[in-house]
Amino acid sequence: MAGVSIEARPAGTSLSVSDLRLKMGRRRREGVVRRVFFAAALVSVLINVLIVVTLFDGTWDFLSRVELRLLWTDGWFPRRDMYDIRTIVAGTMVVAVVAMVVATPLGLGAAVYLAEYASRRARRWLKPILEVLAGIPSVVMGFFALIWISPNIMQSFFDAGLFSLGAAGIGVGILITPLVASVAEDAMFAVPGSLREASYGLGARKRATTIRVVFPAAVSGIVAALILGISRAIGETLVVAIAAGGTGGSLFTIDPRQQGQTMTAAMTALATGSDQVKGATLAFPSLFFVGALLFFMTLGLNVMSERFVRRVRKSY
Amino acid sequence: MAATHVSATAGAVEQALRGRRTDVGGVAFRIALFGALLISLLVLVILLADVFRTAWPVFRDRGVADFVTSNISSLPERAGVRQGIIGSLYIVAFVVVIAIPLGIGGAIYMEEYARDTRLTRVINANIRNLAGVPAIVYGLLGIALFVQFQALQPITGGRSIISGGLTIAILVLPIVIITSAEALRAVPRSIREAAFGVGATRWEVVRSHVLPYAAPGIFTGTILTLARAFGETAPLILLGAATGFLSTGSAGFVDTLKGPYTALPTLVFAYARKNLRAFEQITAATIVTLLVVLLLVNATAIILRNRYERKW
Incomplete structure (x- = not known):
């Protein structure tokens, strides 16, 4: 597991924001993982849209050709x-x-x-x-x-x-x-x-x-x-x-x-x-x-x- | 006068409080309620007994092994379920490979990442809606997407195992998401906070702390999903599983996947619609096979649940 690196620092210098920020690699990985999960969650929306489109398309095809x-x-x-x-x-x-x-x-x-x-x-x-x-x-x-x-x-x-x-x-x-x-x-x-x-x-x-x-x-x-x-x-x-x-x-x-x-x-x-x-x-x-x-x-x-x-x- | 009145009242009160009278209505009510439950139990017993009794001659005369390894046939004395079992296993494989990772991923997003935004609520509504869509409508989606859609048709090969497997995978996806999300929700907040407190990122928290604790719950839900996938019939009928049957020749793996197929539950449907008298026993025997498979799957889930269940 990626730990937080603790470096010895000369006395007198204080921590800055950049010290507390995640390293680039870790931050990028966070972003990728998040996007993958988000995509997985969006699949359900996609399926719903596809169902509705399918049904509308087929219904339209039927109703436009059938004698009412x-x-x-x-x-x-x-x-x-x-x-x-x-x-x-x-x-x-x-x-x-x-x-x-x-x-x-x-x-x-x-x-x-x-x-x-x-x-x-x-x-x-x-x-x-x-x-x-x-x-x-x-x-x-x-x-x-x-x-x-x-x-x-x-x-x-x-x-x-x-x-x-x-x-x-x-x-x-x-x-x-x-x-x-x-x-x-x-x-x-x-x-x-x-x-x-x-x-x-x-x-x-x-x-x-x-x-x-x-x-x-x-x-x-x-x-x-x-x-x-x-x-x-x-x-x-x-x-x-x-x-x-x-x-x-x-x-x-x-x-x-x-x-x-x-x-x-x-x-x-x-x-x-x-x-x-x-x-x-x-x-x-x-x-x-x-x-x-x-x-x-x-x-x-x-x-x-x-x-x-x-x-x-x-x-x- | 007053004294007798008081004592009479006291007697009545005492008697009422002691409740010597039996509460006939209450007992009848209780019996009626229990009766409702008993009828459900009775139906289950009759169903199982009837199916097993009808199926018994097939297993007795031909042996379990012969029935399970025989191919589909129009002759009742030679008909078996081999192709159905293989077809069902293929379909479940699609669920395992596609629906389960996708569903768990979606659940992790909804429980661990998503904030309460409008988009989150839309996704949530979509998942709940999908869980309530009748199974047969998924069959229509499967036809439109994997059979009629020209771009995908060469890949799926029309009404094939691929189409059927993908459709069932789509069908069980909302169930995987909902059960996994429940398991994730059951992990106490303190575990996440402890991990955040020592500087873990969100993914590290999920991977190393939340998922291990939620795993038994997710696993149980997943297995129950497989049971559902084994028993689901309606979409497969639309996707050709009732009329087609798995080729038993030496076709390559990909060709098999693109070819016609059948599954255990659609086989039940196909046999049930043939000549009822001649095929009654075969249908019942197929049902017994299906129920045994489901029993094994569910028993696994229950054993895992009892073994790993955790109370916080």
Whole structure:
């Protein structure tokens, strides 16, 4: 390590500024290192810019060539030049709603239990379970949705076919449960103990304290968790691509028992059929149009979620 | 009259304070909450049990070694995952070589060098935004950048391992930055101040004092990133990993990198979309392989975390 050189100096002379300054070599190295790290940090800005440029460029290419009435037809069939936005947006919404119906009670219930009820020892055992669940790749959940959720839940209780938006939605819901639970739990954990003690001091029981004191105090973080969950559900791809069917295209539907197409699944369908798609010239650029739609929807939700999280941080 | 009133009240108060009545609502609430957690656990157990049970005949009849070393095939009784494993290892290699140094470097800048300026805040917002972008959008970026962009296309060779690896590297970059930054933030300020106090420059402080203490945390985060890279599927599907498969011939190293490829998770996707009945077991067996790989990666991370974790 480069030490500071200490030279003997004749008595009577005092230190000057130049004595304290770094030697040229060391100073230059500092500058180089700093610039290298700065460049590394700037890469993320570059990637963001590239994403936006890519999406805009592709969307412009698509919109300038497509007949606009094709964006509002009966269904999403890119091979037949039918690009009904409603179909894929509605499909996405159905999956997101089903997913939140599953993930909200499971995620928030788990979060409240872990934050308020579980002993420290229980927490040590229970949290890793959620972490393992969070680590299951979405393609695995897609297969599970197809071979287990679909026959055992959608087919037997809701009279749906093998492929359905509902089965995909339940799969996505399970997939985002750990995320919802962990963000919500963080929010409740951040509520100061003094609030709980004050509530107990007034004679409130655990349940009243949890519902009437802790929950309202952490509500921003809980809302943030739910919004983040929706954002993730909208962007989730593989579960829908495997379990929702509608690979060749889909008619407009808002029935979770039907096959359907979401924005993300539409994109994978376009890509896996890439050999055939080359003939129809607009099918490929439509990928970027759907991608742009997806990007801005999730961006909006993420920004909203962050606002809410920041509100929690400010208050405590 | 007054006396009985007082004594009655006192009795009621005493009873209320002793809480002899069981709090039925409270118990039900508690059970419901625990139930939520239990259902999550149950789903996990069912998922694993179901996948393992479905996969079992493949491993029993053909042996683990045969399945893992067989190539992709349209015949279920001969299909294997060899190319998927190799493809996934290539992709993870790209993450290790590109995303991890770049991410740690970015994190060091944000935590150690950056002052609270407008530019810093912009970079920060960018990183957080990137972490929330759906994976499949990265696939579009990959297509535009590495497949369609004429200047880069000769280098990447279109829908190739290079394109897939670079795209996954870009995808995990924000995660590397965020986890590394967290690890750096956990190093107490006093360590930096002590080093500055004896005249070290900023880089010397970072290299010799901050990084050694933050290393376990950075390392753990990095390994978890690799797990993510192993499981990520959507962008690779856009970049041709579902339809292509790794050539098994004797092509040169660079040609292999520029050639078609597949990865473990995209193989799951590809098998899952074939004839479901015929390929159900093969798909499940591929998933088991993927899960075992992920388990090994995650276990390494957990062991390292427990071994080197430090409390200040």
